[in-house]
Every structure is written in C-alpha cells, then in structure tokens.
Amino acid sequence: MNKIIIVFICLFSSHLYGQETDLQLKGKIITINAEGDEETVPGAKIQWVLNKAVAFSDDAGQFEIAAASLPDTLMISFIGFQTIYYKVVDPSLDFVFNLKEGKVLDGIVVIGENLGKHIDLMDPRHVETIGTDELRKAACCNLSESFETNASVDVNITDAVSGAKKIQMLGLDGVYTQLQWENIPLVRGLSTSYGLSFTPGTWIESIQITKGTGSVLNGYESMAGMINLELKKPNEAERLYVNLYGNKFSRAEINVHGAQVLSKKWSTLSLVHISNQFVETDVNKDGFRDMPIGYIAAAMHRWNFEGKNSEAKFGIKAILGDKQGGQLGSSSDAPLGSAWNARFKTQHVELFAKNGYFLKKRKFGSIGLIGQAKYHEMHNTFGNTSYEGTQRKIYLNSIYGDIIGNTNHNIKTGLSFLLDDYDQTYNDSTFLKTEIVPGAYAEYTYNSNDKVIVVAGFRADYHNLYGPLITPRIHGKWNISKKNALRVSVGRGYRVPNPFADYNSQMASSRLWVVSPDIVPEDGISAGVTFTQKFLVNDNVASFTIDYFYTHFLNQLVVDMDISANEVHIYNTNATSFSHSAQAELSIQPAKGFELRSAFKYYDVRGTFNNILTQKAFVPKFRVLLNAGYQTRNKKWGFDLTGNWIGKKRLPSTATNPEIYQRDVISKNFWMLNSQITYNFKNFSVYLGGENLLNVIQNDAIISAEDPFGAYFDATQVWAPISGANIYAGLHFSIKQKKK
Amino acid sequence: MIKMKNIGLVMMLFMMTAFSANATTVVQGKEKAKKVKTVRFLTSAICGECKERIEKALNYTKGVVFAELDEESKEVTVKYKTKFLNEDEVKAVVTGLGYDAADTKRDEEAFNKLPKCCQSPGHCARD
Numbered sequence: 006m007n008k009i010i011i012v013f014i015c016l017f018s019s020h021l022y023g024q025e026t027d028l029q030l031k032g033k034i035i036t037i038n039a040e041g042d043e044e045t046v047p048g049a050k051i052q053w054v055l056n057k058a059v060a061f062s063d064d065a066g067q068f069e070i071a072a073a074s075l076p077d078t079l080m081i082s083f084i085g086f087q088t089i090y091y092k093v094v095d096p097s098l099d100f101v102f103n104l105k106e107g108k109v110l111d112g113i114v115v116i117g118e119n120l121g122k123h124i125d126l127m128d129p130r131h132v133e134t135i136g137t138d139e140l141r142k143a144a145c146c147n148l149s150e151s152f153e154t155n156a157s158v159d160v161n162i163t164d165a166v167s168g169a170k171k172i173q174m175l176g177l178d179g180v181y182t183q184l185q186w187e188n189i190p191l192v193r194g195l196s197t198s199y200g201l202s203f204t205p206g207t208w209i210e211s212i213q214i215t216k217g218t219g220s221v222l223n224g225y226e227s228m229a230g231m232i233n234l235e236l237k238k239p240n241e242a243e244r245l246y247v248n249l250y251g252n253k254f255s256r257a258e259i260n261v262h263g264a265q266v267l268s269k270k271w272s273t274l275s276l277v278h279i280s281n282q283f284v285e286t287d288v289n290k291d292g293f294r295d296m297p298i299g300y301i302a303a304a305m306h307r308w309n310f311e312g313k314n315s316e317a318k319f320g321i322k323a324i325l326g327d328k329q330g331g332q333l334g335s336s337s338d339a340p341l342g343s344a345w346n347a348r349f350k351t352q353h354v355e356l357f358a359k360n361g362y363f364l365k366k367r368k369f370g371s372i373g374l375i376g377q378a379k380y381h382e383m384h385n386t387f388g389n390t391s392y393e394g395t396q397r398k399i400y401l402n403s404i405y406g407d408i409i410g411n412t413n414h415n416i417k418t419g420l421s422f423l424l425d426d427y428d429q430t431y432n433d434s435t436f437l438k439t440e441i442v443p444g445a446y447a448e449y450t451y452n453s454n455d456k457v458i459v460v461a462g463f464r465a466d467y468h469n470l471y472g473p474l475i476t477p478r479i480h481g482k483w484n485i486s487k488k489n490a491l492r493v494s495v496g497r498g499y500r501v502p503n504p505f506a507d508y509n510s511q512m513a514s515s516r517l518w519v520v521s522p523d524i525v526p527e528d529g530i531s532a533g534v535t536f537t538q539k540f541l542v543n544d545n546v547a548s549f550t551i552d553y554f555y556t557h558f559l560n561q562l563v564v565d566m567d568i569s570a571n572e573v574h575i576y577n578t579n580a581t582s583f584s585h586s587a588q589a590e591l592s593i594q595p596a597k598g599f600e601l602r603s604a605f606k607y608y609d610v611r612g613t614f615n616n617i618l619t620q621k622a623f624v625p626k627f628r629v630l631l632n633a634g635y636q637t638r639n640k641k642w643g644f645d646l647t648g649n650w651i652g653k654k655r656l657p658s659t660a661t662n663p664e665i666y667q668r669d670v671i672s673k674n675f676w677m678l679n680s681q682i683t684y685n686f687k688n689f690s691v692y693l694g695g696e697n698l699l700n701v702i703q704n705d706a707i708i709s710a711e712d713p714f715g716a717y718f719d720a721t722q723v724w725a726p727i728s729g730a731n732i733y734a735g736l737h738f739s740i741k742q743k744k745k
Numbered sequence: 746m747i748k749m750k751n752i753g754l755v756m757m758l759f760m761m762t763a764f765s766a767n768a769t770t771v772v773q774g775k776e777k778a779k780k781v782k783t784v785r786f787l788t789s790a791i792c793g794e795c796k797e798r799i800e801k802a803l804n805y806t807k808g809v810v811f812a813e814l815d816e817e818s819k820e821v822t823v824k825y826k827t828k829f830l831n832e833d834e835v836k837a838v839v840t841g842l843g844y845d846a847a848d849t850k851r852d853e854e855a856f857n858k859l860p861k862c863c864q865s866p867g868h869c870a871r872d
Contacts, residue, residue, distance in 0.1 A: 092817050101865065638811035639804040687805045744794055744860035 028072040030093065032100030034062045034081060038313055046104055048368070049083040050412075054090070055487070057454070072096040126490045129450070129458040129482040130219070131535040131552065133157055135212040142634060142645040143681055144250055144692055144735055146258055146280060148209065148234070149201035153679055154647050156590050156604030156630045157214050158182075158232070161623065163510035165706045165720040165727050166330040166347045166387070168282075168296040169199050174216065174230040175554050175586040176608030176624050180500065180507050181529070183219060183227035186234040187318070188375060188402075189357050190224075194425055195381050195396040198509040199349065203324045204234065205278035205303055207248045207260040211235045217533040217554055218478050218496030221446045221462035222404060222417055225476040228498035228529045228556060229584075239264050239274035239309040243739040252733035254296060255284040266742060270311055278303040285333055288729040289702050291710040292332055293720070295728035297349065299328030314365060319358035326351040332713065337386060345713035347513060348386045355379040369412070373404035373419075387512040388713060390432060394506055397426040415450040421466075431505050431518070440501065441469040446476075458482045462496075471526050474499050488539045495532040502527060502562045504575045511564065511573050514719035515709075521576035528559040545594035551587075558582040558612075566622065566657035567615040570666075571716060580613035602632040620655045623724060625674075627652035643683035650676050654724050659708065666708050666717040672724040675701045689738040696731040703727055781810065783824045784832050786847035788839055790819045795844065795863045802838050806830070821846075 034046040045066025052059045053070070055077045060070040070079075075096060081089040086104040093100075135155060143153040149170035152158040159173040172179040184192040184200075192200030212234055219231030237243075242264040250258040258280040266272045281300040288295055307320030328349045329337055335344035356378045364370035379398040385391070403419040425440040446464030451457075460480040467473050478496030485491060504520050511518070533554035540547050561582045565574040590604040606628040610621040620626075629650035636643045654672040681694035703725035709717040790799055796814045799821060803812030808829025814821045823835050836846035843855035843863070856864065 094817055094819070638813060639809070640800065641804065687801065744862065 028075075028096045029069050030072045030079075030096040030100065031067070031069050032102060034066045034068065034083070034102050034104060036086065036104045046083055046086075049081055049086075049104065052080045052082075054078040054080055057487075059454075126484060126488075126537065126539065127455055129460045129480045129492070130215050130494065131217070131492050131533075131537070131550075133214045135214070137210060140206060140209060140212070141683070141737075142643075143647070143679060144206075144694055144733060146250060146256075147202045147206055148204040151206055151209060151212060153649075154602075154630075154632050154645070155214070156588060156602075156606065157216060157230070159628065162723050162726065163198070163721075164513040165291075165293065165295075165723050166297070166513040167199070167349060167510055168328070168330065169202060169510060171198070172201065172232075173624070174214075175531075175556060176584050176610040176621070177229040177556060180502070181227075181229040181498075181527075181556075183223065183231045184234075185223060185231070186236055187359070188223060188233065189359070189377050190400055191234065193226075194398060194503060195383055195394045195427070195429075195506040196353070197503070197507045199326075199351065199383075202301065203303060203326070203351070203353065205258075205260055205276075205280075207246070207262070208236050208276050208278070208305065209234050210237050210241075216535070216552065217494045217531045218480075218498055220460070221448055221464040221476055221478055222402075222419070224402075224421065224423075225444070225464060225466055225474050225497075225499045228500065228527075228531050236305075236307075237262060237264070237274060237276065239272035239307055240266055240311070241742065242274050244742055245738075245740045247738045248735065250733060250735035252731055254282070254286050254728065254731060256280065256282045256296070258735075264742065272309045274305075274307050274309075276303075276305045276307075282328070286728065287333055289704065289706060289727050291705070291707050293345075293707055293710060294330050294333060297328035297330030297347065299326070299349075301326040301328070301351075314363045315361060317358065317360045320356075322353075322355050322357070324351060324353040331388075341389070342714075345388045345718075346386070347388070348384070350384040352382040353380070364407075367407055370405070370407040373406070375402040375404075376400065383506070383509075385509060385512070388515075388718075390512050392429070392431050392505055392509060392512060394427065394429040396428075397424075399424040409449075413452050415452065416447065417450075418445075418447040420445050427503065429503070429505055436505070438470070442466050442474075444474075456484045468501070468526070471501070474526065490535075490537045492535040492537075493533070495530070497528070497530050499529075500527045504562065504564075507562075508564050508573075508575065511721055514573075514721050515714075515716055516566070516571055516573040516719060516721075519572055519574045523577065524562065525560065525577050527561050527577070529556055529561070530559065531556040542593050542595060545597070547591070547593035549589075549591050551589045554584075554586045556584040556586075561612065563612060563614065565614050566721075567617075567619070570657070570659045570661045570719075578613060580616075581618050582612040583610075585609040598636040598638060600632075600634040602630070602634075604628075604630040606630075622655050622657050625652035625654045625672075641685050643685070644681075645683075646678070646680045648676055648678050650674065651725075656722060656724065659719075659722075662708070662717050668705070668708065668722060675699075675725055677701065677726070688740075689736055691734070691736045693734045694732070696733070697726050697728075698730055700730040701726055702729045780827055781824060782827055782832070783822065784835060785820055785822050786836065787845075788814065788819050788821050789845040789851065790814055790816075790821075791863055791865070792816075794860060798842055798863070799839055799844065802842055803835070806835075806838055809835070 034049040035043050036046050038044050047062055047064045047066055049062040051068050051070050056073050058071060060068050062068040075093060077093060079091045079093055081102050083104055089102055139154060140151055149160060152160050160170050163169045163171050174182045180197055215231040219227040242262060244264055246262040248260040260278050262276045264274040279302045282296055282298045285294040285298050303324045305322040310317040329346060331346035332344040335346035337346050337348040358376045361371060361373045377400040381396040383394045401422040404417055405419055406417045408415055421444045423442040427438040429436045444464055444466030448462035451459045462478045464476045476497050480494045482490055482492045502524060533552060535552040537548060537550045560577055560579050563576060563578050568574050587607045588604060592602045594600050608624055608626055610624045611618055612621050631648040634645045652674045656670050656672055658670055659667045676699055678698040679696045680698060681692055683690055683692040706723050706727045708719040708722060709715050790796060796816050799814050800812050803809050803823055808826045810824040812821060812823045825835055836849045839846035840849050840851050841855060843851050843859045845851045
C-alpha cells in the first residue's frame with residue numbers, strides 16, 4: 006500500500022508539472038564509500054523546494070524530474086545522509102549529486118552552517134537557529150553572552166558578587182530550560198548556577214532554541230524550552246583558529262582551536278580557552294568588585310570517525326576556574342573577619358562518546374548510543390558562608406530509529422540510564438544523595454509530505470528516590486501554505502532540584518536559608534502555539550513570528566524571598582504557579598546587507614509567595630528587542646546595534662528592614678544598548694564593541710554594602726547592570742580546511 | 746534613568762557610521778562617474794564555495810569597490826575604480842582562480858587545483 010502511495014505521488018507529480026513544460030532534469034545520486042569508491046544511491050528523495058514535485062532515484066541511482074519553473078532549488082535527501090540543497094538554473098546539464106554520510110545521531114538538521122538567525126518551516130518544533138554569523142555580531146565570550154541578539158532567551162545577572170549570568174525562557178528561570186550540546190547534557194546538576202560561563206563562545210558553531218517542551222528522546226526535563234549547541238566539528242572546523250579579546254574592565258581572553266583531518270575516516274579537534282579578569286573595578290562605588298577577579302580555563306579534545314556504516318564522536322572536556330569577588334582588596338587567604346570575600350572554585354572533567362550504526366538489513370534503520378561520564382566539583386564561599394559540592398554522573402542514552410512501512414511513519418525508541426551521585430556541604434551540614442534513573446521512551450512521527458508533521462512522544466522513568474515519572478508530549482506542524490507554519494505543542498516535564506546549587510547565588514546575602522527537608526521533583530505542563538509567516542521585501546526573505554505559551558506547575562520548588570527580608574525560604578508547593586508568555590517578532594531585510602529585527606514580549610509569571618498569588622520577582626512584564634545589522638557589499642565592514650528595553654519588575658519586599666536598608670518594590674525600566682563594528686581583512690578580522698552604551702547602573706544594588714557581615718547585607722537584589730558601559734576589542738584569525 | 750533623546754542620538758550615530766563606508770562609493774559614482782565603473786559578466790562558478798572564492802579575491806583586489814556573485818545566475822557584479830584596473834584585469838582575477846569569465850577562458854592549472862565540488866556541478870553539499 007505504501008509503495009503504491011509513493012508511486013502515485015511520483016506519477017501525480019510528474020503528470021501535474023509535466024504538462025507545464027517539457028523540460029526534464031536528469032541526474033544521478035552517488036556516494037563515496039569508505040574505500041573511496043563511487044556507489045549509486047537508489048531510493049533517494051529528490052524534491053523541488055518551491056513546486057514540491059517529488060521523484061526518487063532508481064536502482065542505478067538515476068532520476069528524472071520535471072523542471073516546471075526555474076530557478077528552483079532541488080532538495081536531495083536520504084536517511085542517514087546529509088541533505089543537499091542545490092539551486093538549478095539550467096536543467097539541460099547532467100547532474101551528479103554526491104551524498105555525504107552522516108547525521109545518524111543528530112536530531113536536528115541544520116540548513117547552512119553560516120546563516121545568521123533563521124527559523125525553519127520544516128521542523129515539527131519551533132526551532133530558532135543562531136548561526137556563526139549571528140554569534141559573531143556580538144563578541145560573545147561565553148554561552149551566557151550568546152543570546153544578546155536573540156528575543157527568545159533573556160539573560161540576567163544573578164547577583165552583584167559572582168558576575169554570573171542566568172537565562173530565562175518564557176519568563177521562567179533558566180533551570181526549567183534543558184541545555185545540551187549535540188544531544189549530550191550540558192548545564193545540569195551542580196553546574197546549573199555557573200555552568201553557562203564554562204562554554205566559550207568561540208567553541209559554538211550554532212545554537213538551536215526550542216520553546217516549550219522538547220523531544221522525549223532527551224529526557225523528562227525541558228519545561229520552558231530546550232537549547233542545543235552544535236560545537237565545532239573536527240572535520241569541518243578551521244585548521245587553526247585564534248581569537249583574542251580584551252575589555253576596559255581588564256578582562257582578557259584567548260581561544261585557540263586546531264583541527265586535523267587525518268584520513269577520510271578520522272579527524273580530530275583541540276580547543277583551548279583561557280579568560281582572566283586581572284584588575285578589580287568598582288564603577289558603582291559600593292566598595293565591592295563589580296566583577297570577580299580570576300580565571301577560567303577550559304579545554305576540549307574531540308575525535309570524529311566516519312565509517313561506511315557507522316560513525317563515532319568522542320572526547321574529553323575539562324574546566325578549571327578560580328574567581329574571587331567581594332569587597333575591594335579582599336582575599337580568601339585573609340583571616341576571618343577581614344574584608345568580605347566570595348570565592349568560586351570549580352573543577353570539571355567529562356568524557357563523552359556518541360556512536361551511530363546503520364543497520365545493513367534495515368535500509369532506514371539506525372542505532373545511536375550516547376554516553377557521558379562527568380565529575381564536577383565546586384568550592385564556593387560567600388563571606389562566612391561556605392558551600393562545597395561534588396557531582397559524579399553517568400549518562401547513557403540509546404536511540405533506535407526506523408520507519409514503519411514507509412517514510413511517512415517514523416519511530417524513535419530507546420532506553421536511558423542516569424546516575425547522579427551528589428555530595429554537598431552547606432556550612433556545617435552535609436547532604437548526600439544518589440539518584441538512579443532508568444528510563445524508556447518512544448517517539449512516533451507522522452509526516453505527510455512535510456506539510457503536516459505530528460510527533461507523539463512518551464517516556465517512562467523510574468527515579469530511585471521519587472518513583473515513576475511519566476512524560477507524554479505531542480508536537481504538531483502544519484504548513485498552511487509554502488511560506489508559513491503553524492505549530493502546536495503540549496507536554497509534561499519534571500526537574501529534580503538541588504536547591505543549594507541551583508540557587509547558589511542567593512548565598513550572597515545575610516538571609517537565613519530555610520530549606521524544606523522534603524524536596525520533591527518539580528512537575529509542570531507546558532502548551533504553546535506558534536505561527537511563522539515568511540514573505541518577500543525587496544526580494545529578500547522577511548519573517549513574522551507570533552507565539553503564545555502557557556506553563557502550569559503542578560508542583561514547584563519556590564524560592565520565597567517575600568516572607569522576610571532576612572530569610573530565603575525554599576520549599577515545594579502545589580499552590581498556583583503559572584506563566585503566560587507571548588512574543589511577536591518581525592525580521593526584515595529592507596536592502597542588501599541590511600537587516601532589521603524587532604520583538605515584543607509579554608510575560609505574566611505568577612506564583613504563590615508568602616501565601617499570596619503574586620507576580621514573580623525580577624521578571625518584567627514587558628520586554629522589547631530591536632536589532633539593526635548592516636554589512637557593506639564588499640563584506641569588509643559589519644555593523645550591529647542591539648537595543649533591549651526591559652520593563653519594570655516586581656522586587657521582593659524589604660519593608661522589615663530598617664529604613665536605610667529598604668528598597669523600592671518596583672524596579673525602573675531601562676534600555677540596554679550594545680553595538681559592534683567588525684572589519685574583515687583577507688585572513689583575519691578585528692572588532693570593536695560596546696555594551697551598555699547608555700551607561701545604565703543600578704544604584705545601591707547591594708543592600709548594607711558597608712556592613713557585609715551585618716544582618717541586612719544583601720547582594721541578590723540585582724535588576725539592572727552594576728558596572729556601567731563597557732568597551733571591548735579583539736580579533737579572529739583563521740586558516741580554513743582545504744576543501745577536497 | 747535614561748532619556749529617549751540619548752537613545753535617538755546613539756541610533757543616529759550608528760546609522761551614520763554604518764552607512765559612511767558605502768557613502769564614499771555613492772559620491773564617487775555621481776561626481777566622478779568616469780572613474781568608477783560597474784561590470785557584470787557570467788562565470789563558471791558552481792556553488793557557495795566558488796562564490797566565496799571569487800568574491801574574496803575580487804573584494805581584496807586593489808581598486809575594487811565591491812564584487813557580488815549571484816549564486817543562482819552565476820553572474821558576478823563588480824564595481825571598480827578605473828584608476829587602478831580595467832575590465833580585462835577584473836576578468837583576469839576570475840580566470841586566475843580557475844573560472845571562466847564571460848568569453849575569457851579559465852586558467853587550467855588553477856582549475857585543476859580547485860576542490861572537486863567547484864569543478865563539476867552537483868558535488869557541493871550545502872550542509
């Protein structure tokens with residue numbers, strides 16, 4: 006029956022378009038096998054992107070497809086191979102398409118590696134991709150600074166001491182967003198608070214952002230969204246890449262990457278990053294370092310193997326960090342009672358491996374295995390408060406993918422295993438916890454000619470401490486026309502919290518920690534609808550996207566700062582907590598090389614704090630993003646300007662403090678303006694940029710800064726920048742791989 | 746905290762800086778029309794890699810204001826200063842890379858050094 010449908014589609018499409026023109030485009034699909042020999046590829050799908058006509062290659066790899074109206078783009082795809090897009094102007098040529106093996110493991114197809122930001126109309130989930138060009142628009146030192154020109158991810162400063170930044174999606178704290186790199190967990194467990202700064206920006210090739218729940222394949226987390234990083238690949242990265250960065254606050258960074266293609270099968274890549282803050286600065290004159298001084302060093306060594314029926318990626322990553330914040334002149338070596346000091350020491354090492362196999366007997370079948378072993382150690386002190394944590398983790402995930410009958414029905418299924426062994430000490434209290442979570446999942450995809458795609462996923466995990474966790478999720482996409490996509494998603498997600506690590510920055514205060522001994526997993530349901538319309542403005546593609554997401558917590562770990570200004574209460578509650586998030590975004594290119602983007606966001610995030618249903622603190626109701634980018638026609642100059650308007654935020658009450666230590670309960674709105682100018686020489690580029698150009702500074706960000714050991718000290722009430730305008734400069738130098 | 750006036754000022758400064766790089770070209774085009782010429786010709790480029798090679802070589806040739814290759818039609822548009830080079834010399838840059846430039850034939854030695862994907866259609870994957 007399924008074969009009949011395929012034949013019918015072929016006949017129908019050739020009949021439909023064949024009448025309009027006699028032109029027939031002919032060609033052959035080949036691949037080069039591991040021995041370097043040419044092989045034909047039967048059964049590959051050949052499709053016009055605009056008129057949608059479809060053909061398949063025959064047993065000899067030959068195909069013929071009606072060329073109704075040209076130019077059009079041919080899309081050649083075959084499971085287990087990278088999709089080729091090729092613009093055809095002259096159909097009289099004989100085409101030979103060489104399919105490259107790969108992408109067994111990756112769930113996301115990246116169209117074009119060097120695009121700026123784009124939203125794919127094909128994916129069943131609403132995935133925004135930030136490419137290398139977009140990342141280069143702002144010299145992003147690390148992952149937390151990679152979202153400056155993106156509207157879907159908000160970045161906030163966690164406190165006035167650590168210099169750390171955290172993300173928010175749908176108005177919800179970053180802990181509800183699942184972060185991973187190439188489907189391997191990234192920021193999770195003890196690294197939740199500071200982990201974003203451990204991934205250097207230059208390591209990132211592209212970022213995929215999915216709003217709402219993600220695939221069940223990746224686990225039960227991702228309530229507000231999922232962020233997946235594609236890091237530089239050994240077989241594609243520059244042979245040599247050097248990046249230097251320095252800013253006016255004495256932060257200096259160096260990144261060096263080296264890639265080697267050793268043979269057709271093997272390639273390797275080494276990445277080294279060192280950043281250091283040399284000098285203490287105090288722009289807001291509160292006696293505290295605006296940014297901690299110290300270093301982060303990160304290194305990764307990875308290997309790629311691409312065989313005939315298998316591929317493997319494996320390697321090692323290590324991070325070492327030691328930073329000290331606090332009062333000017335303070336030191337962790339000074340005797341107790343000296344100046345207030347905060348120290349952040351981190352050691353992290355992880356081994357990772359991904360293996361994929363094509364099944365010889367199942368043409369569309371493949372098996373993928375992902376493994377990660379991680380050791381993460383933190384030693385943090387905040388004045389007289391100390392926190393130490395160690396996490397040992399083993400993660401295994403298997404993926405079996407195949408079709409059911411024909412390519413309209415796909416299935417992915419597998420087993421997973423997670424072991425997290427935590428050893429944490431908060432002052433004199435020690436907490437030991439071992440989590441063991443075996444799980445199984447299945448995800449069925451129905452694809453009707455890429456026009457309608459429905460993904461239904463279900464997973465069941467058994468947590469040794471909390472029992473079964475059942476995760477159903479469904480995503481759907483409908484291309485009402487060729488230029489738009491309507492998407493819906495509903496799904497459930499869970500998260501097992503680690504309050505001392507997740508909210509570590511709350512220790513930068515004299516607030517007494519009152520943590521419930523009965524912590525249970527957070528449980529939420531997220532539903533959303535997204536509509537994307539693409540259209541032409543002066544022959545350039547423009548897009549308009551509008552979305553709405555609703556997240557409802559059935560159980561949430563609440564960080565309640567409203568009970569008392571001297572206390573922070575952390576407890577699970579099933580009291581009302583929800584988030585409404587709406588966003589409208591318009592992206593146009595009015596002229597060649599000139600791009601304008603604007604986004605408006607509305608958040609209504611409420612929870613029950615101090616037994617009152619109220620707006621969540623530090624989340625603005627309204628946000629606006631404006632971005633203008635221009636590149637000269639000779640591609641030598643690049644200019645970028647980004648404005649972020651952040652609306653008023655509710656702040657926790659400080660009414661119980663003495664009057665001099667009381668603060669407003671509503672913050673002020675403000676603009677954050679960043680800009681960068683890049684000049685590209687033939688083999689290297691230089692950039693000069695500015696952040697917070699309007700010099701916005703939150704005055705009195707630290708409560709009781711003059712008495713940091715006193716009862717009212719609080720450096721966690723930060724809602725705006727504390728260090729004023731920043732100027733930076735740097736360069737990129739690269740030697741590309743030789744193309745074969 | 747922040748006045749709208751300041752935002753407007755910074756925006757204006759940005760726009761002025763952003764467009765100043767090309768403003769020179771426009772003025773030259775009008776006032777010294779004879780000294781700046783635009784030429785368009787077909788090439789034997791195939792893919793994105795070819796586009797990058799041709800545009801880069803031309804854009805970093807002394808006297809070229811800008812060069813753009815349309816990947817669809819394979820036509821390259823080059824705006825150049827006649828003081829530094831002429832049309833034949835513009836084409837010579839392209840042929841020297843291993844591509845045909847209108848009726849001017851490619852340099853065979855350079856062609857043989859091109860990656861396979863730039864030698865025959867269909868071998869370039871945009872992936």
